[in-house]
Amino acid sequence: MYDLFDKFYENVIKYNLINPKENIVAGISGGIDSVVLFDLLVRLTDVMDYSLYVAHINHGVRGNEADRDEQFVEKLSQKYHIPFYSTKVDMNGYAREKKISSEEAGRILRYGFFRKILNDIGGGKIAVAHNKNDQAETVMLRIIRGTGIDGLRGMQFLTQDIIRPILNMKRNELEEYLIENRLEYVEDYTNVETIYQRNKIRLELFPYIEDNFNPNIVDSLYRLSKNAQIDSDALDEIAEKKYNLLVKKIDNNSIIIEGASLNKEVPAIKNRIIRKAIFCLCDDIIDIEQKHIELVADLLGKNMTGKSLNIAKGIVARISYGDLHLELADKQKETALKEKELSIGKNIIEELRLELMIEEIDQKDIKYNLINTKYFDYDKIEWPITLRTRRESDIFYPLGLGGKKKLKKYFIDKKIPQEERDNIPLVCDSNNILWIIGYDISDIFKITNRTQRVLKMQYQKY
Known part of the structure; x- marks a missing residue:
């Protein structure tokens, strides 16, 4: 006798959806699809050692019915001794606040709640009850909105931390499994309201296509995906x-x-x-x-x-x-860098997530092939030295140029985008720019055969 569990188990193994010892948070609404998913996941615990948790979200839009659904899912979880988590949110209020659709708001709030549970229990995956009909509706919705080949892919069995173990099962298969196993469920009246685009596709568009063009439109769209x-x-x-x-x-x-x-x-x-x-x-x-x-x-x-x-x-x-x-x-506007005095040793510049190491070394230890490291004639520097960003009057003596150049002109010649120029760190002494970090050092402070002491500066992002 055909058992939907065999197909479910094949999906779990084939697509590596659940691993031994892994935590799985199942989003259960109480409807047909999610109740079947829950039953299959419970049966899976008999053949695979993993931890199952149930999450239910009350979207705050159906009053007493929503409370009834929450109580139903909680009792269902208790029946099998599965840990139960629930929360109540204001989906429509969130949608108005963020200026997004109610559907998008619901999706954001659901997965936010699921991931909070995952974080609390030490990680794992989220199991949702998307099926073949949902896939067909998703593909059709994207076609209507306008999509490319990526959009036609629809949903995947595994997307980051989300698993869809019943994605290749049609809704009528789930209904048959529900009846055969005498599973109880709750109805959500919003599923038959045509105020949502997805509902219109399921309740109006697909039946019209099935009657007039292709009775297997769901299978056809699934194959397309x-x-x-x-x-x-x-x-x-x-x-x-x-x-x-x-x-x-x-x-x-x-x-x-x-x-x-x-x-x-x-x-x-x-x-x-x-x-x-x-x-x-x-x-x-x-x-x-x-x-x-x-x-x-x-x-x-x-x-x-x-x-x-x-x-x-x-x-x-x-x-x-x-x-x-x-x-x-x-x-786009980064935190402004305040002028900071630098010292020998490690300097941390939190605004730029930059670490700048300054030390005196022997000339024989110079390694010029290090991109993030520069060397300076120590005795030509007028201490203290500071780290700051550009000023209107800044002049720079680029290494090898043999003369000076306005810093603004230097940035233009280097084709540094205008919006980045105010955030480029400059190492300066009392009178001059020593180093434009990430670019050139000043010709004034270069190492020569007359150099007695060498100052090494090395930076790295963290």
Whole structure:
């Protein structure tokens, strides 16, 4: 006799969804899909040694019904002695506050709660009850909104810390399992309301397509998602290698990509590189559509220095000296560096997350091949020395130039983006700039055959 558990167990093993001794937090609403998932996970504890937890979130939109659902899931958990966690949130209030849809607000609050539990119990994965029908609805919704091949992939069995063990099971399979095993569940009336796009697809669009075009539309869209995944994975592998070659600078707030080379890539690869960079910054690309990627690619193609574009998720794209800069809009202004006196030994500059080591060494110990290390004629320095950022009147004597140059002109010649210039650290003595960290030292303080004492400065980010 066919048992849905066999299919479930095959998914767990094939996609490496659950490992021995691992913690699994199951998001259980009390509806058919989640009750079946819960039952399958409980049965799995008989053949696999792992820890199961149940999480339920009351979205605060259905009054007494929502309270009933919470009590139902709690009793279900107690029946099998499974630890139960619940919370109540104001989904609609959060949506208004963040100016996002109720669906997006619910998703953010749910996964935020699930991950808090994971953090409290020492890590693990989150199990959710997305099934084949959900996959078809997701793909159709993305087609309607406008998507590329990545969007057609839909959801995956394993995405970071989220597992979907019943993703390849149709809703009618779950209903049959529920009946055969005499499982109880609760109804959510919002599932039959057509105020949500996903509900409209399930309740109106799919039945119309099934009656007039394709009775197997769910299976067809699921196959489309699998085929798209195969092609997308191959392109991703190529794009990943290109991305690692083209990224010039990356930190928590910004990414700089070599523009000329990126612009030469075919659109399929170029768009993936841009998408990956955006994902690295915001860690969530649910609101990033194909049109946003194409706008960034178009901005790059025009190669207009100083031109910028605000895209979704608070990310700004701009072109500077031919390179593509992607930045978090609310973090573009870095913390201003206050002038700091430096001393022999280790100097910590917290604003820049910079460690600067200063020490006197013998001339025979100089190693000029170290990029982050510079050497100075100790006796030419007028102490104290300080670390600061640029001033309007700054003059610099670049090594090997044989003369002076306004610091502003030096930055322009080095093609340093204007918005970065105020944050570049300068090591200075009483009268001159010794070192523009990350760039040149002053010709005044270079080591010569007359040098008696050597001062070594070495920096590193932390």
